[in-house]
Amino acid sequence: MTRNDLYHRFAGRSDWQRNNDGRFRTLWRHCRALRRHCYYTLLLAYLCAIGIGCVWYPDSGGADFNLDDVGRPPRHFPLPWFPLADNPWGRQFNPQQRAPAKGFDVYYFDLKAPTRLVARERVQQIFMEGEAVRHGISPNDFAAYWAGTLHVPVAATYTFNLQAREARVLLDGHVVYLSESGAFYRQNRSVTLAAGDYLLEVESGGNETFALTWQSE
Secondary structure: OOHHHHHHHOOOOOOOOEOOOOOEOOHHHHOHHHHHHHHHHHHHHHHHHHHHHHHHOHHHOOOOOOOOOOOOOOOOEEHHHOOEOOOOOHHHHOOOOOOOOOOEEEEEEEOOEEEEEEEEEEEOOOEEEOHHHHOOOOOOOEEEEEEEEEEEOOOEEEEEEEEEEEEEEEEOOEEEEEEEEEEEEEEEEEEEEOOEEEEEEEEEEOOOEEEEEEEEO
16 A cells, blocks of 8 residues: 555544645644634633723723712713613503603502502602602602603703612613612713603602702713
8 A cells, every 4th residue: 555545545634644635634624623612712812801901991891880980080871872671660651652742740659569550740850759658658669650751952961860769760761870779879870862852761669759850061
């Protein structure tokens, strides 16, 4: 058996054997598993580098929607960057997503019976104090849902100022603010908006006092 016959009989069996056409075939070209392992290793190293960079340089990481930017310049994000709301209260109390052009429709209910509407009224601002007592509901179980229209005449950055314990603020279904800490505090949130009208929805649970204001920059 000649050397060429050996190559033809055992084609591509090792790093230095040849293909049937007589050319040398390397292990890289021959072994698909090796190539796949190298690609996955490079991908893992790249993801680890991104993770380490986010730890060392937190300002260069993802958008932080739930923490105050204390001591750092404010970061503004366009509305599509904010996540869509999961199971919004408007699905129960305002399925048609109707909102008055002026003022807000507010719905009051008990968290122990969330499908039963206690009262509804039209208000001019998102503010609440003493409503739980007025409707005979424990403050810890009292909930309110506001729906209105936010008019944005020109593109600008809007800052929302919230005073509450547990609340969620939605713009066209996007969650621009979420608080589940259970402790009452004041917090700001900024979002960049294009000109137009937006459905503003506010969900408040377990708050005896609640206030939301905003201004454009």
